[in-house]
Amino acid sequence: MESLESAADINKRVDRLLRAADAYGRFPTPVEDIVAAAKLVQADGYVLDESMISQAPAYLRTLLRSAKQKIQGLVDRRERVIHISPDIDHAGKRRFVALHETTHDILPHQQDLLYADDTETLAAGTRRLFEREANQGAAELLFQRTRFENDAADMEISSGAIRALAERYGSSLHAAVRRYAETHPGQVAAIVLSRTPTTSNPPTWARQECMATPGWTAQFGPARWPRLMTATDYPFLTALTLPSLGHVQLPDMNGNAIMVQVDAFQTPYTSFVLLWSPQRRRLLPRRKIYVAA
Known part of the structure; x- marks a missing residue:
């Protein structure tokens, strides 16, 4: 956290969200309540599900199928929806991805309406600032700060x-x-x-x-x-x-x-x-x- 200029702001926003969700001291960390406190929902279906891809124009199908293999999660700010790849079958990892996307949303300087995360951006040690911030925020949320x-x-x-x-x-x-x-x-x-x-x-x-x-x-x-x-x-x-x-x-x-x-x-x-x-x-x-x- 010391290497992030935004560390203090991340801590403040994470603490505010944990309190809004009444998450401190509840175990396992209530991820669904944290997501809801951020006024987000997790999608029942997946935006890149094969049934949806098959309805896209032919020239887009190959591109979308390639993206599907890379993207682990995305947040649609306009619709207030988090999408998590169904290929992630580990419950703990799905929880982390949900909080990672939530952090993208609560940081006002990350204002893209649609933010997708693939296996590269979610990997440890990434140098992309937004991803480091989202990873750090997710960890602070999941592990309830200190x-x-x-x-x-x-x-x-x-x-x-x-x-x-x-x-x-x-x-x-x-x-x-x-x-x-x-x-x-x-x-x-x-x-x-x-x-x-x-x-x-x-x-x-x-x-x-x-x-x-x-x-x-x-x-x-x-x-x-x-x-x-x-x-x-x-x-x-x-x-x-x-x-x-x-x-x-x-x-x-x-x-x-x-x-x-x-x-x-x-x-x-x-x-x-x-x-x-x-x-x-x-x-x-x-x-x-x-x-x-």
């Missing part, structure tokens, strides 16, 4: 904590990993890799992205790893094939060898490696429970 990081700070660092938080807020695991490794108050880094090695001798994974907290960056430097990573050069990747590996040594900014914890986990599509400096935390937050008379 609620997610406050919950994370009160839990033991682990993949189990991230899974619990993803379920609590209704996000994909990937989005929760990113948020966790960007906002946790501890020294945490996360690496997102291909599901399986691209080559086996030596085992080599394709890195997709990496994130780190300010605490990690202060001790170990910015989270920068190459696009192709081997377990030989980066022993913590061994945790992907040897789950019993729980810690490795990494050099800090001063060249000192520091013991860090490792936790590797996977989805059907992606591999994740979580690194952190040990700290004593509870697995789940201690909460007061009141029982009505």
Whole structure:
């Protein structure tokens, strides 16, 4: 957020929308109520459904079918409708796309009446300003501003904590990993890799992205790893094939060898490696429970 000049404005508008939807403290985050509070609705049908494309002039059908493969979501400001591609079958991702399109709408400087998002613009690390703003706004909405990081700070660092938080807020695991490794108050880094090695001798994974907290960056430097990573050069990747590996040594900014914890986990599509400096935390937050008379 620090790199966005519009950060303060995004925070203000997100907070206003979360309050209007009475979304703070409701879990999973009530995306439908947030969309409704923005005076938008999600379309029952899809604007690029094949039945609609088939009715278009012949010279447009090929173009529309090509666009259909790329576009994940779009917001029609005139009709106040959000369209989400039916090809997105992951509920957490659909929720994020809905909030991404909602953010396009609530930012007054993004005034296009029809704004479409494809797989490129929704990818992490995009440099397009409007997309970075919409991605950031969607994350702030989905994770209820600082609620997610406050919950994370009160839990033991682990993949189990991230899974619990993803379920609590209704996000994909990937989005929760990113948020966790960007906002946790501890020294945490996360690496997102291909599901399986691209080559086996030596085992080599394709890195997709990496994130780190300010605490990690202060001790170990910015989270920068190459696009192709081997377990030989980066022993913590061994945790992907040897789950019993729980810690490795990494050099800090001063060249000192520091013991860090490792936790590797996977989805059907992606591999994740979580690194952190040990700290004593509870697995789940201690909460007061009141029982009505």
